[in-house]
Amino acid sequence: MKSDDTKFPFQVPDGRFDQKFEMFKRARWDEAIAGWARSSRDAIVFEESPGLRQRDFALRNAAWNIEFEYGRGNSMSNSGLYSWSHVSDKTQPFIDAGRPVTGTPVENASCVKQAARFLGADLVGICYAHPNLVYSHEYNIISQAHYPLDLPEDHVNAVVLAIAMDYTAMRHSPNAVAGAATGFGYSKMASTANMVATFIRGLGYEAVPSGNDTALSVPLAAAAGLGEVGRLGLLVTEKYGPRVRICKVFTNMPLAHDEYRPFGVTEFCRVCMKCARHCPSNAVSSSEPTTSGWNISNHSGPRKWYVDAEKCYRFWAKNRMDCTNCINVCPFNKPSGLLHDGVRALIKHQPVFNRMVVRLDDVLGYGKPMHRKEYWEA
Numbered sequence: 001m002k003s004d005d006t007k008f009p010f011q012v013p014d015g016r017f018d019q020k021f022e023m024f025k026r027a028r029w030d031e032a033i034a035g036w037a038r039s040s041r042d043a044i045v046f047e048e049s050p051g052l053r054q055r056d057f058a059l060r061n062a063a064w065n066i067e068f069e070y071g072r073g074n075s076m077s078n079s080g081l082y083s084w085s086h087v088s089d090k091t092q093p094f095i096d097a098g099r100p101v102t103g104t105p106v107e108n109a110s111c112v113k114q115a116a117r118f119l120g121a122d123l124v125g126i127c128y129a130h131p132n133l134v135y136s137h138e139y140n141i142i143s144q145a146h147y148p149l150d151l152p153e154d155h156v157n158a159v160v161l162a163i164a165m166d167y168t169a170m171r172h173s174p175n176a177v178a179g180a181a182t183g184f185g186y187s188k189m190a191s192t193a194n195m196v197a198t199f200i201r202g203l204g205y206e207a208v209p210s211g212n213d214t215a216l217s218v219p220l221a222a223a224a225g226l227g228e229v230g231r232l233g234l235l236v237t238e239k240y241g242p243r244v245r246i247c248k249v250f251t252n253m254p255l256a257h258d259e260y261r262p263f264g265v266t267e268f269c270r271v272c273m274k275c276a277r278h279c280p281s282n283a284v285s286s287s288e289p290t291t292s293g294w295n296i297s298n299h300s301g302p303r304k305w306y307v308d309a310e311k312c313y314r315f316w317a318k319n320r321m322d323c324t325n326c327i328n329v330c331p332f333n334k335p336s337g338l339l340h341d342g343v344r345a346l347i348k349h350q351p352v353f354n355r356m357v358v359r360l361d362d363v364l365g366y367g368k369p370m371h372r373k374e375y376w377e378a
């Protein structure tokens with residue numbers, strides 16, 4: 001697919017990224033990291049401490065179950081709920097009988113967004129599906145096959161969906177309760193992306209739902225107006241901070257694009273550094289943005305903060321658990337409320353107070369780890 005940089009609001013890398021070099025994929029084939037990466041697949045041993053008991057892992061596994069059983073967008077594209085073409089026997093006759101709706105791109109976008117919110121998206125935006133953000137190759141983590149990947153040529157629009165994760169459970173990172181919040185986010189991604197794609201097919205167009213597979217979610221989400229990319233390398237949204245998972249639906253439906261909507265994150269990140277300070281593996285940069293990443297797991301090129309995925313994953317593997325500490329401590333993570341929304345407005349309109357906001361955030365104890373506290377009610 002030929003790219004059109006004029007349709008994208010910021011610089012993207014010159015070439016496409018081979019998904020084989022993404023950290024979770026490398027853990028399956030890269031001998032250089034095999035020694036420590038293997039321990040991430042060791043059997044879990046329950047412990048009699050908060051977040052590590054049998055019921056904590058039962059919750060985590062239940063939350064992941066839709067993704068593991070029916071989604072698999074964490075492992076490969078075009079499978080299960082993320083199928084590029086499958087529609088159930090119940091909806092197929094209706095789709096075959098339909099003709100493409102003929103609204104304007106603005107009308108179509110409004111209609112798809114309303115449906116997406118109804119079907120479970122907490123945030124939704126639309127952008128140009130820049131070809132350089134589509135993986136050049138896919139590494140199928142289940143079969144361990146490696147092959148070229150291409151979206152259909154005319155799927156030039158991306159409907160980007162953000163799913164918010166549970167604030168309280170996530171604060172227990174890095175233990176199984178926080179893992180449940182993450183897993184539930186993945187399971188909701190799979191069902192929502194599937195239903196939004198089915199809705200678009202019902203309007204007479206083609207639709208490709210995608211989880212972590214197929215294309216890089218974070219820059220697409222930023223371009224679709226859902227937020228900015230923070231120091232921690234994730235999308236920071238105005239309402240939920242970085243506490244979201246992202247999925248997307250690529251389509252040939254004519255859709256109006258949203259605008260990139262920065263709200264002060266980059267300026268705030270320059271003085272904040274809470275994610276860098278609280279990262280247990282020193283994976284988050286404390287320096288100025290650069291144009292080159294730490295290792296082959298970074299898609300270098302644009303000037304930004306790169307996260308050292310090797311250090312991050314080494315901690316995950318050693319801890320036998322995923323970690324969301326950087327999300328928890330981010331001052332944008334807090335739930336909505338008079339005070340929190342007021343602070344967000346201050347950051348957006350009066351960046352001169354950014355240092356004071358960070359100091360207050362520390363003094364008030366936000367982001368203190370809760371992983372040694374019991375999640376369950378007595």
Ligand code: SF4
Nearest residue numbers: 279283312323325326
């Ligand atoms: S997930 Fe944990 S280890 Fe990885 S960058 Fe965030 S805080 Fe650091």
Ligand code: SF4
Nearest residue numbers: 230269272273275330
């Ligand atoms: S914790 Fe601070 S530095 Fe890190 S992403 Fe959030 S605002 Fe930016």
